[in-house]
Amino acid sequence: MMKKYNINRFIIVILLMGLTVSCKDFLDRPTEDSYTIDSFYEDDDQLYQAVNTIYNSPWYDFQRGFMKIGETLSGNMIFGIDDSYTNFTLNNSDTDIANASASLWSVNAYCNGVIENVDMKSGSAVTQYAKNTVKGEALVWKSMAYFYLVRCFGAVPIIYNNGEIIANNSSTTLKRNKVEDVYQYIVYLLEDAFELLPEENQTGRIDKYSACGLLAKVYLTKSGYGMNGTRNEEDLAQAAKYAKLVIDESGRELMPNYEDIFQLKNNFSDESLIAWHWTVGSQWTSQNSLQSDLSMGNFSDAVQSWGNWVYPSIDLQTAFDENAGSLVRNNRDTRRKATMMMVGDHYDYFWVESGGFDYNWDNATDGTYGGAITFGSGSGSNCAKHIVGRLADAEAQVPGATLDRMSTPLSTHILRLADVYLIYAEAVLGNGNSTSDAGALAAYNAVRERALHSYYEPASSITFEDIDKERRLELALEGDRWYDIVRLHYYKPEEAKAMITAQERGYWQGLNDFYEKDDASNLEIFTHKVSGLSDDDFTLPFPEVDLSLNPGLMDEPVDFDFSSIGY
Structure with missing residues (x-):
């Protein structure tokens, strides 16, 4: 199980001031108790080290929610015996929603801390170039956290400055700000x-074009909010x-x-x-703990896993023009095999x-963690992405x-170039x-x-449906599909x-007999469809711990005063 924190999401903003460091290598971790804020931001190298942590640790508890929200709600994945995401029966006591919220507010706090400390604590040896770069990286990560927050929870508080929250003692009285204000922020x-960012940064780090790509995605999403049938042309x-x-x-x-x-x-x-860049x-x-959640039991001699019953949906297979009820793979689209394992691969x-x-x-034998793999997928497939x-x-x-x-160093790509290509096609298509x-x-x-x-x-002409299907196949199981549907909503x-x-969220019956004995007499889909969806189902409930400590989150959203922060 992933490590869980029972911490109020807004108290995090006060407690985390952004001082978490790493060594000369991008992802190495030194002893952290030998530094203080006042003595740390002394040169460019230390400045870069201060932002390194934002590439992994504060995002850690979002990993499971990243998949359950992004892929199970969207119909791309079935996640074990937890059918609340499949059936849209979520409530505010859901652990993974609470962890996702905590993680995203933690990212915001880290970013605020770094931005504030760069301005307040940097020594005379620190160059302006390094200050700009580090602030730019933190701003992009903060933007990404808010982009997830607004698409998951709708109206949320805009927390611009940790110090102000501390000075005002206002962590339990924060008000939600309107969705349109969050997007503008x-x-x-x-x-x-x-x-602030350079056109080229150190390998793996955010640069100017990372900000460009995310801006494109934010504008595309923002274009439909509050609209009726069309999107904002500007x-x-x-x-x-x-x-x-x-x-x-x-x-x-x-990449070819x-x-x-x-x-x-x-x-x-x-x-x-x-990308999130992880280290062991x-x-x-x-x-990165996703292999534990997503791969079959005993798939690795080093990484524990319990993902026998976490699998790509029948509906996603159909989108790839595949059918687990056949032993013949069409293999026309190379993305299918890279995304999900099926018989014959x-x-x-x-x-x-x-x-x-x-x-x-079959009973493929591994070693350390119990021997034979048990193939238990209800769709006749298992995840291939996120696995080392x-x-x-x-x-x-x-x-x-x-x-x-529970650890691999495999990076999790959050925004890829192919995504930007399809964003461009959709934006040009427009209305x-x-x-x-x-x-x-x-x-x-x-x-x-x-x-x-x-x-x-x-193709010589494309429609929204063409682009949307391409997005689904290109980005399948990358934690993104739900947000495409939210954008459409x-x-x-x-x-x-x-x-x-319209999606098939059920499972196959009779797969074992079919695959192991060539007996298809009991082979059929136990069909399951979602019904009775409401508009409220496209926004996640605030975690109960947040509501208990800050009941004002249930109040109507308010305007954000942009003049108070210089905009």
């Missing part, structure tokens, strides 16, 4: 970051503008081989604009000591890499029924060409509801 933060134009800057000026290109993006050797790939060590919360980068891993629904595998697999990817019981714009087609077709290879045929709520209610 994110835009202001990212515009500042865009001005916001769409801004989304297209910033996406185009990334496409034309960043120098980044799509899709499945390479998600392997350990490409943690810092050119395609990754923003003594610092708890610095590691071979992976040369898993179980390298044994010549690779074959997903054949065994110790030898990690070492083959990155010499010296290690794994631990039209279709588009033949050359730039939009080039972006859309580039994503499809990589995925389809010899099966690729260029902003301006076309009935279409968003219809998208959910």
Whole structure:
């Protein structure tokens, strides 16, 4: 189980002031009790170390919510025996929602602390370039935290400055701010970051084009809020503008081989604009724990896992034009195998000591954690993304890499170049029924060409449905799909509801007999569909601990005074 914290989300803002450091290497962790704030921000190197932590630790408790919210609510995944996300029966006592909230407010607090300390505590040897860069990185991470908060919970408090909350003793009386103000606040933060960040940063770190890409995504999402059937044209134009800057000026290109993006050797790939970068060590919360949740029991000799009953949905398989009720894979879209394992698949980068891993629904033998794998997926598939595998697999990817019981160092890509390509296509399409714009087609077709290879045929015109399907397949199991549906719900709520209610969220019966005995007599889908969706189902409930300590969160949202912070 992931480590859980029973901490009020707003008290975190007071307690965490952003001083968490690491050594010369981007992800190394030193002893932290040898520094104080007053003695730490003395040179550029220390300044960069101060922001390193924001690339992993405060995000740690969001990992499970990242998948359950992003993928299970959206219909891409079934998450074990917890059917509350599948059935839209969530309540404010849900542990993973509470952990997600705590994590996101923790990120905000870290970022505020770093930004404040850069201005207040930096020594005379610190260069302005380093100050700008570190502040820009923190601003982007703060924007990302608020982007998740507003899309998950709707109206939330805007906490601009930790010091003010402390001085005013107002952590338990914070009011929610209107959704449109939260989006405008994110835009202001990212515009500042865009001005501060360099075009190129150290490997793996956020740069100007990371801010550009996120701005494009925020504007695209913002464009539909409060609208009815159409989107704000000015916001769409801004989304297209910033996406185009990334496409034309960043120098980044799509990786030729899709499945390479998600392997350990490409943690810092050119395609990754923003990522959580994890490490395995003594610092708890610095590691990626997703393999434990998502991989089959006994899949690794080093990482414990309990993901037999966590699996991609039948509906996602259908989107890939696959059918677990057949032994024949079409393999037209290379993203399917890189996303989910199905019978007949071979992976040369898993179980390298044994010549690779074959997903054949047999009792494949591992070692340390109990021997044979039990294939228990209700959809006839298991996750391939977010998985490193065994110790030898990690070492083959990155010499010296290690794994631990709930720990891998595999980066989690939060914003990729392909996402920006599809954002651009959607922004150019805008409120039209279709588009033949050359730039939009080039972006859309580039994503499809990589995925389809010899099966690729260029599209000469695209619709919203084309782009939306491409987004689903391209970003499947990357914690993003729910937010596409939330974006649609902003301006076309009935279409968003219809998208959910049309999905197959059930499971196969008779798979064992079919795969092991070639007996299909009991093979059928136990169908399950969501019904009775309301608009409220597109916003998560505030955790009960937040409400008990700050009942004002139930009050109507208020305007945010942007003049109070200089905007």
